[in-house]
Amino acid sequence: MDGDDRVLHERSPGVEHQESRADFLSYSAGLVLAVALTIVSFVVAKTNLIWGPGIPVGLVVLAFAQIGVHLVFFLHMGTGTDNTNNILALAFGLLIVFLVITGSTWIMYHLNTNMMAMPPH
């Protein structure tokens, strides 16, 4: 218990209280937004109200929005000065993810359409 008490006094209590409220509100706002986006995604996937081929585009947009909500409200990717390195690493990661996914699907799509018909076995 001694160790715990010592740690307790390393932070200044006045500031701590405000941070706590802000963080709790951040997580709760994130949850509300993520739940809303999830429900909209599931509704959009099954809806007949919008043009069929538009549905995947809408789903991708909703997924990106939800990933953004997770990054900002749960992982706290803000615009603070100490966050620059995290954001730069994230941007580089996203570049690689983009190259891997679009590159693979692009190349494989063209290989598929240009391939000779296989004789049936």
Add this chain to the structure above:
Amino acid sequence: MTVVTSADQADAQELMVALGGAGPAPTRTVVAYGFWIFLLSDIIMFSGLFAAYAVLSEHTANGPSGRELFDLHNVFIETACLLLSSYTCGLAALSAEHRHPGRFYVFEALTFILGGAFLFIEISEFAGMVAQGAGPSRSAFLSAFFTLVGMHGAHVTSGLLWLLYMIAQVAVKGLRPHVLRRLLCFSLFWHALDIIWVGVFTMVYLMGAG
């Protein structure tokens, strides 16, 4: 008085950063940054599996397609479980930061139960598919499906084991700074799993079944 001092410190730190002489970052920042790099590499590994799934998802070899196999009600419950567990994990991290061990245990227990429920639904879905002859060896589509979703499930499983280990550490060592840093890494890991799940349920389930 306290507030004025910390504001002054923040100003001084900002000035130091502007001058390019901020000095070494606190251990917590360095640890979180290193773990963030690991998470990004993990996400890049998943992007390879996503690309494989995107390429192979149409190749069902006359076997069942996603439209016949996926039950969106289950997927919605899975999504809800994982999202709520991410929230309770965040609240647990907050309780730990503010030295409330009681609340920490309650929120981590909720996280474990919700994560376990997610895993249970996923495993029963897999077992049901294998039982009706739609196992990973049936078609290229199903191989890619089981690899991608199974890899996410394996991450959730290791996350649950890590969570038990963290609860044990807090119980034995208390909420010391180095335990708090490990908890921070665990929270980042758990939130990242939820981000990958957003990609999975959108691309695999909603686009596959819609």
